[in-house]
Amino acid sequence: xxxxxxxxxxxxxxxxxxxxxxxxxxxxxxxxxxxxxxxxxxxxxxxxxxxxxxxxxxxxxxxxxxxxxxxxxxxxxxxxxxxxxxxxxxxxxxxxxxxxxxxxxxxxxxxxxxxxxxxxxxxxxxxxxxxxxxxxxxxxxxxxxxxxxxxxxxxxxxxxxxxxxxxxxxxxxxxxxxxxxxxxxxxxxxxxxxxxxxxxxxxxxxxxxxxxxxxxxxxxxxxxxxxxxxxxxxxxxxxxxxxxxxxxxxxxxxxxxxxxxxxxxxxxxxxxxxxxxxxxxxxxxxxxxxxxxxxxxxxxxxxxxxxxxxxxxxxxxxxxxxxxxxxxxxxxxxxxxxxxxxxxxxxxxxxxxxxxxxxxxxxxxxxxxxxxxxxxxxxxxxxxxxxxxxxxxxxx
Amino acid sequence: xxxxxxxxxxxxxxxxxxxxxxxxxxxxxxxxxxxxxxxxxxxxxxxxxxxxxxxxxxxxxxxxxxxxxxxxxxxxxxxxxxxxxxxxxxxxxxxxxxxxxxxxxxxxxxxxxxxxxxxxxxxxxxxxxxxxxxxxxxxxxxxxxxxxxxxxxxxxxxxxxxxxxxxxxxxxxxxxxxxxxxxxxxxxxxxxxxxxxxxxxxxxxxxxxxxxxxxxxxxxxxxxxxxxxxxxxxxxxxxxxxxxxxxxxxxxxxxxxxxxxxxxxxxxxxxxxxxxxxxxxxxxxxxxxxxxxxxxxxxxxxxxxxxxxxxxxxxxxxxxxxxxxxxxxxxxxxxxxxxxxxxxxxxxxxxxxxxxxxxxxxxxxxxxxxxxxxxxxxxxxxxxxxxxxxxxxxxxxxxxxxxxxxxxxxxxxxxxxxxxxxxxxxxxxxxxxxxxxxxxxxxxxxxxxxxxxxxxxxxxxxxxxxxxxxxxxxxxxxxxxxx
Numbered sequence: 051x052x053x054x055x056x057x058x059x060x061x062x063x064x065x066x067x068x069x070x071x072x073x074x075x076x077x078x079x080x081x082x083x084x085x086x087x088x089x090x091x092x093x094x095x096x097x098x099x100x101x102x103x104x105x106x107x108x109x110x111x112x113x114x115x116x117x118x119x120x121x122x123x124x125x126x127x128x129x130x131x132x133x134x135x136x137x138x139x140x141x142x143x144x145x146x147x148x149x150x151x152x153x154x155x156x157x158x159x160x161x162x163x164x165x166x167x168x169x170x171x172x173x174x175x176x177x178x179x180x181x182x183x184x185x186x187x188x189x190x191x192x193x194x195x196x197x198x199x200x201x202x203x204x205x206x207x208x209x210x211x212x213x214x215x216x217x218x219x220x221x222x223x224x225x226x227x228x229x230x231x232x233x234x235x236x237x238x239x240x241x242x243x244x245x246x247x248x249x250x251x252x253x254x255x256x257x258x259x260x261x262x263x264x265x266x267x268x269x270x271x272x273x274x275x276x277x278x279x280x281x282x283x284x285x286x287x288x289x290x291x292x293x294x295x296x297x298x299x300x301x302x303x304x305x306x307x308x309x310x311x312x313x314x315x316x317x318x319x320x321x322x323x324x325x326x327x328x329x330x331x332x333x334x335x336x337x338x339x340x341x342x343x344x345x346x347x348x349x350x351x352x353x354x355x356x357x358x359x360x361x362x363x364x365x366x367x368x369x370x371x372x373x374x375x376x377x378x379x380x381x382x383x384x385x386x387x388x389x390x391x392x393x394x395x396x397x398x399x400x401x402x403x404x405x406x407x408x409x410x411x412x413x414x415x416x417x418x419x420x421x422x423x424x425x426x427x428x429x430x431x432x433x434x435x436x437x438x439x440x441x442x443x444x445x446x
Numbered sequence: 447x448x449x450x451x452x453x454x455x456x457x458x459x460x461x462x463x464x465x466x467x468x469x470x471x472x473x474x475x476x477x478x479x480x481x482x483x484x485x486x487x488x489x490x491x492x493x494x495x496x497x498x499x500x501x502x503x504x505x506x507x508x509x510x511x512x513x514x515x516x517x518x519x520x521x522x523x524x525x526x527x528x529x530x531x532x533x534x535x536x537x538x539x540x541x542x543x544x545x546x547x548x549x550x551x552x553x554x555x556x557x558x559x560x561x562x563x564x565x566x567x568x569x570x571x572x573x574x575x576x577x578x579x580x581x582x583x584x585x586x587x588x589x590x591x592x593x594x595x596x597x598x599x600x601x602x603x604x605x606x607x608x609x610x611x612x613x614x615x616x617x618x619x620x621x622x623x624x625x626x627x628x629x630x631x632x633x634x635x636x637x638x639x640x641x642x643x644x645x646x647x648x649x650x651x652x653x654x655x656x657x658x659x660x661x662x663x664x665x666x667x668x669x670x671x672x673x674x675x676x677x678x679x680x681x682x683x684x685x686x687x688x689x690x691x692x693x694x695x696x697x698x699x700x701x702x703x704x705x706x707x708x709x710x711x712x713x714x715x716x717x718x719x720x721x722x723x724x725x726x727x728x729x730x731x732x733x734x735x736x737x738x739x740x741x742x743x744x745x746x747x748x749x750x751x752x753x754x755x756x757x758x759x760x761x762x763x764x765x766x767x768x769x770x771x772x773x774x775x776x777x778x779x780x781x782x783x784x785x786x787x788x789x790x791x792x793x794x795x796x797x798x799x800x801x802x803x804x805x806x807x808x809x810x811x812x813x814x815x816x817x818x819x820x821x822x823x824x825x826x827x828x829x830x831x832x833x834x835x836x837x838x839x840x841x842x843x844x845x846x847x848x849x850x851x852x853x854x855x856x857x858x859x860x861x862x863x864x865x866x867x868x869x870x871x872x873x874x875x876x877x878x879x880x881x882x883x884x885x886x887x888x889x890x891x892x893x894x895x896x897x898x899x900x901x902x903x904x905x906x907x908x909x910x911x912x913x914x915x916x917x918x919x920x921x922x923x924x925x926x927x928x929x
Contacts, residue, residue, distance in 0.1 A: 384741040385697070385756040387577060387879070393822070393841070393872045404695065404760035409780050410742075411695060411758035429842065 065110065065167075066305050066353040069160045070094035071140060071208040076155075076355030078147035079301055080293050097209035098216045105199060105206050111159035112199050118188055119195030129194040129201075136207030138264035143204065145265040146272025151300035153268050153275075155354060159198075159205050161303040162187055179319060179330055180306060275300065275327075285441040286324045287334035289317060290341060290368030290421065291349040291360040295441070299327040301356035308332050308348035308357055314339035316424070317348060331356075334370055336424030336439060341370060343396040343423060366397055369446055371422035371439040375413050379436035382411050391437050394429035397421070413437070417444040506663035524657060524666045528636060530556040531898040532891070533669030535643040535656050538566020539880050540864030540887030541675030542626050543591040547891030548673070549633040551915055553898045555891075556667055557635050558658055560642040561804070564626035566677065568880050569619040572699035572803035574747055574754045577614040578840030578879025584612030587837040587844045590921035592884030598625055604748040618748040638667070643676060646685035646860075653685050653860040671894040671904055672860050675887060678765065679812035679866035687814060687854040692871065694809040696764055697757030698777035701800040702744060702785065706751035709793040739788060743797075752800055757781075757807065764808035774806055809865070809878055816868025818850030820877055833909045834923055835889035835916060838873075838882040845873060846924065847882075849909060852890050858903045863890035885921070892916055 066072060073090035096103040105112055139154050146153040165180045191198055199206060275296065285295045289308055292298050309317040309332055320333040332348070334341065349360040349368070360368040373391075381388035382402070391413055392400040399419035402411045415426075422439045430437045508522040532548040534541045537559030545557040567573050576596065579588035586593070596615065599605035605621035608614065630637055638658065645657035647666060655668035674681040679689055744755030757777060762769045785799050820838070824831065825845035833849040851868040852861045862868070863886045865878035876882060892915050897904040913923055 378738055378741065382758060383738070384744075385758050387575075387756065389875045390841070393875065402695070402758075402761070404758070406760070409757075409784070 064089070065164050066158070066160045066303070066307065068093050068104070068108070069158050069205055069353070070097065070104075070212065071143075071205045072155060072158050072161070072303055072354050074208070075143055075147040075152040076301060076353070078144065079150050079152050079297060080355035080358065093209075094212055098212045101213045102206060102209050104209055105203070109159065109199075109205070111163040112203075114163065115188070115191040115198055116196075118191040122192040122195040125192075127193055127195060129197040132197060132201045133260070134201055134207065136201060136203045136205075137210070137261050138207075139202075139204035140207035140211060141261055141265040142268025142271070144208075145268035146275075146300065149269055149272035150297050151272035151275045152354075153271055153300060154204065155300065156183075156303045157204050158303050158305075159187075159203050161305040161353075164305045164307065167306075180304070183304075272300070286320055286328065287371045287422070287439060287441055289332055289334060289348045289357050290346070290365065290370050291352075291358045293356055293358060298356050299325075299331055301354050302331040303354045303356070304330040305353065306332075307351040307353060311347040311351035313345060313347060314342060316341060334424070336427045338428075340394075340424040340428045341421075365423075366419065366421050369421050369443045370424070371441045372417065372420060372443040373415055373422065373426050373437045373439045375415075376436045376438075377410075377412060379432050379434060380413070381432060381436070382413065383436075385410065388431065390429040390431055391426035394425040395420075396423065396425055400426060504663060506665070508664075524664050527638070527658070527665040527667055528556055529668045530554045530636060531670050532556070532673065532894045533656060533667050533671070534558070534673045534675055534891070535681050536560070536566065536675035536677060536864070537564040537626075537637075537639070538675060538677060538864060538883065539568050539592075540677075540883040540890070541566070541673070542630060543884045543887030544673045544675055544863050544891035544894070545635045546591055546629055546633045547888045547919065548895040549635050549891075550919060551892045551895030551899075553671075553895035555633075555635045555895075556638065556669065557630065558638045558641045558643055558656070558667065560640070562639050563623045564630065565619070565622050567805055567807060568617075569623045569626075570803065570805040571807050572619055572701060572754055572801075573756070573807065573880065574616050574619060575614055575745065575756075576617060576880055578838065578876055579881030579884075580612055580614070581839045581844045582842040585839075585844065586611070587839040587922050588881035588885050590836075590885070590916065590919050591888045592881050593920065595622075595625060595629070595884070598629075607746065607748045616745060616747050616754070621748070641665075643681055644684070646672070646681050648685050648857075651856055651858050653681075653857055656681055656684075670859065670898045673863055673887075673890050673894055674860060674866065675863045675890070677811075677865050678808070679814055679862065682814055682854055682857065682860060682862055682866070683812055685854075685857050685860060687857050687860070689812040689814050689866075691763075691765065691812055692810050692874070693761050693763050694811070694875075695758045695761050695807075696770070696773045696809065697759030697807040698774065698781065699757060699803040699807055700755050700781045701747070701749075701752055702755055703749075703752045703798050703800040704796045705743065705753050707796040739784065740791070740794075742784065743788065755781075759807065764811040770806060770808075777806075778802060810874055812866050813871075813874050814854055814862045814866055814868045816851050816853055816862075817855055818848040819868035819870055820845060820847055820851050820873040821870045822872045824848075825873070830924060835893070835912065835921075836885040837922055837924060838876060838879075838885060840876040840879050840882065844924075845876070847877075847886060847889070849889070849893065849912065852886065852893065853905050858905065859897075861890040861894055861904050863887040888919070888921055889916060892919065 067089040070090040070093050093104040093108065139157060143152045143154045162184045166184050187198060288295065288298055293301060306319065309319060316334055316336060316339050317332045318335050319330045320328050322329050343365050344362055346360045346362055346365065349357050377383040389402065392402065397419045399416045400413050403414045404411050422443060424439050426437045427435055427439050506525055508520050510517050510519045531553035532555045534545040534548070534555060534557045537557055541557060541559070542564050545555050549555045561570055563569060579592065580586050596606065596609060599617055599621055600609055602621045602625065604618050606615050606617045608616055641658040641660045643656050644659045646653050647655040647657060647668065653672045655666055656672055657664055657666050672681060683689060742755060744753035747754050759773065759777060762773065764770065781802055782799065785797070788794050789797060825841060825843050828843060829846060831846045831848045834846045835849045836847045837844040838847055852863060854860055854862070864883045867877060867886055869877045893904055893907055893912050896907045896912055896915065900907060917923060
């Protein structure tokens with residue numbers, strides 16, 4: 051699969067669709083679910099029937115890390131003992147997601163694997179950023195074989211939640227209740243394999259303070275982040291259909307799917323210029339192209355719900371930003387002959403208006419027609435551009 | 447062998463020359479060898495004005511009558527001033543290119559122009575910037591006669607500046623007028639200036655010529671093919687062709703002088719209504735700010751210290767005479783008053799208004815409805831049209847101009863050229879640019895001449911032949927097919 055992925059970038063895109071953790075947190079936080087994520091229902095069902103079924107039989111990241119871990123084991127390296135951080139991450143993120151901001155969703159193992167696959171299609175040095183986290187996890191797998199899968203992976207932790215979720219009789223509270231019933235003569239769980247009983251006891255101990263604390267911390271953080279004041283940094287342009295900027299940085303798992311899906315190559319992995327929270331999240335730049343009125347590919351590619359699905363006919367409602375005109379750069383400001391922006395506008399949102407007092411013509415942009423596709427900015431012949439799309443939109 | 451003169455010979459030659467000159471300049475002596483002038487007995491011979499007819503009435507007239515409160519124009523015969531193969535109405539960039547191209551393709555050509563000079567809005571409108579001939583990447587799509595004009599302007603002192611690849615050059619209006627006289631004379635085009643084309647001569651669907659108003663009254667010119675290069679489509683409208691009537695900005699260009707004598711104030715005092723820094727976040731998108739008035743001092747021209755100042759003006763109907771009148775008067779007031787405001791800035795006291803353009807800057811009025819029109823989709827798709835007769839620019843991509851965009855839907859023996867050809871509004875706004883008028887004019891002229899040659903209707907000419915002729919005349923019809 052790794053060999054095929056660079057050739058078939060859609061393979062990487064499909065990969066993340068199998069993560070029930072991303073699907074679940076996305077559903078909680080954004081209230082919508084992307085088409086690609088419906089695949090996650092299968093591993094979710096599997097994981098609820100057989101514990102960590104996906105981890106053991108399907109997870110490609112696990113396979114890769116296992117191969118790396120094998121090298122570590124041969125070198126005599128052993129994983130240190132470690133609490134089940136994966137549970138905390140999963141629970142904190144889910145709790146945050148309930149308040150709109152899934153804290154650590156970007157630690158999804160499938161996203162970690164997809165990121166380097168899409169890195170090949172990401173221009174310049176940002177590709178290195180995409181490799182950074184996967185490389186760290188890979189190195190850790192050599193140094194501490196099996197640690198990620200067994201203890202750290204939030205998807206693994208989430209699968210265990212799923213397993214317990216359909217077994218209320220094994221909840222700490224339920225156990226007490228169901229045991230009494232079992233004593234009354236009912237078998238507890240006929241399909242349950244006996245070998246897993248040991249884990250069940252571990253659950254009882256571990257689903258205690260620390261996990262609950264993690265959940266509470268996630269909820270508080272998520273609540274605080276979503277309600278924080280707009281950042282001092284001007285928000286960058288996000289892809290059409292992107293959720294609110296305050297949620298976006300949390301929901302985006304940095305898989306690079308949208309960037310790889312964009313046929314116009316206008317999506318780029320963001321730097322830290324707009325704050326560290328948005329690092330590697332997709333940004334729109336209209337340097338070489340604009341967001342086509344008949345394209346919604348990035349919105350269907352997003353597995354986490356950070357970019358909500360948009361229908362083609364609703365493209366005008368998927369806001370990217372709103373153009374601002376600097377009449378001190380605009381050719382019309384010196385009374386030149388230029389109608390490039392109106393000619394390029396696919397939504398026919400720009401018209402020129404004569405201003406009697408200044409005796410000059412200015413471009414006026416209709417907010418109801420303009421989603422900020424950037425066609426005007428691309429067509430603008432001045433340098434620097436006199437019409438530039440900024441993230442604020444009157445309709446937002 | 448050397449030829450030498452001594453001092454005495456020199457004096458003798460000078461003396462003889464002086465005597466000859468004296469005879470030549472003395473009207474009394476010069477008149478001795480000539481027939482008597484048409485002077486009436488009472489007039490002295492010193493005036494350069496003579497009676498053509500002592501007491502006369504205008505022969506070519508047909509005054510209107512007021513019948514039951516209605517003004518009625520009587521039916522009458524008009525004198526035919528001229529008969530030709532191709533008649534070009536309008537001597538702007540498109541008309542001159544059409545006349546020269548038709549003549550070079552082998553037809554007899556007459557060119558009729560309303561003003562006393564060629565160049566239309568290019569010269570009379572003072573739109574001195576040649577813009578619209580290049581596309582992104584610097585490729586120049588206006589070749590042929592337009593490129594020839596630019597090249598010949600380079601040879602004239604002070605004729606053109608900024609003539610570099612990928613840059614819009616600016617010309618001197620007088621140099622351009624001079625050059626076009628030269629080119630029209632070289633091509634041996636029959637020219638009628640100060641003639642305003644007012645009507646078409648039509649038989650069924652065929653346009654057979656046009657009628658002109660001048661000081662000599664209405665006169666007709668008959669032709670096998672008529673090219674409407676009036677810009678407003680006056681002839682096709684008069685002939686009954688269907689068109690789209692549009693409004694557009696109408697401005698008035700002016701020229702400002704002494705710009706080389708501006709002593710700019712210190713930076714701290716610089717008049718500034720500069721916008722706030724671009725990165726300052728603002729809650730709501732601000733309405734576009736009015737530009738700095740000092741940006742309205744225009745662009746350099748070949749004349750030192752003189753800028754041409756464009757004006758967009760309000761969007762109005764350029765076919766309405768009251769509107770045109772209002773535009774002229776308002777614009778003139780604004781130009782004068784605005785310049786006074788600019789002069790009030792420190793260091794700008796010496797600038798002055800050189801002139802306002804003789805012609806109002808009407809951009810688009812009538813757009814011919816044609817079977818094919820210049821359209822945005824063709825440009826975006828970089829379509830290779832089978833009947834392409836040229837490419838236009840002023841956009842990021844070159845746009846093909848189909849031959850069909852010059853042909854009215856129903857009328858025959860008539861071609862349109864210049865800003866009034868069939869085009870979507872998005873494209874009409876670049877079709878109207880000067881170099882693109884050169885391109886459509888060139889093609890219309892060549893097509894008209896071919897129709898005359900082959901004795902067919904312009905819509906029936908062989909496109910391949912037209913394309914071949916245009917290529918031979920250095921027009922750009924796209925890159926040759928790769929295969």
